[in-house]
Amino acid sequence: MSALAADVDRSVAELRQTVATLHAELTRYGLVAWTSGNVSARVPGQNLMVIKPSGVSYDDLSADNMIVCDLDGRVVEGGLSPSSDTAAHAYVYRAMPQVGGVVHTHSMYASAWAARGEAIPCVLTAMADEFGGDIPLGPFALIGNDDIGKGIVDTLRDSRSPAVIMQNHGVFTIGKDARAAVKAAVMCEDVARTVHVARQLGPVLPIAAADIDRLYDRYQNAYGQPSAIALGCC
């Protein structure tokens, strides 16, 4: 029997299923190896989040073995240890009330930028659409305290990007919900790969700031059904 109130319990039950299901997107898009990577979701209106357990195979993830933690990273429901990145997720939820989902991966191309300690320059219209500019570089930080969470928040606070490349580490993404954060992780790896490949044969061409603004505004405010048909592209 859950210690949570009935309405919170229902919302947690839905998010357990959502978060478990979204982990399959990380493997589908080739963003993770072994048990690395994790998705979490904030429980709306509560000091709670749902996150993956630590060290469990992706094939064995289910609604039942997701972990419910408070936003200080303490386990509220669940028989396993939460992801080792729980403190970073919790820090983001505490500091950024608009964020409803967080994703972390070591996806290959984005992590190659991390290994070089470089932001990904905004040189594709898809980057302008999705990230509103460069995908910024966050600081080097060790796991075990709030340094990773603080690095994510300090970097993303001044950026329109929902993704940050953490130096020597990998990617963290945020979204209004967990699905949006997963989408940002998929799109981040997609553009990280393309820009990496482009750079092998020469310099990449920047997009003017005013054009980035126009692209971002159109995509964020006008894109989607049914206007996508009129606007064209994807």
Ligand SMILES: [Zn+2]
């Ligand atoms: Zn990591």
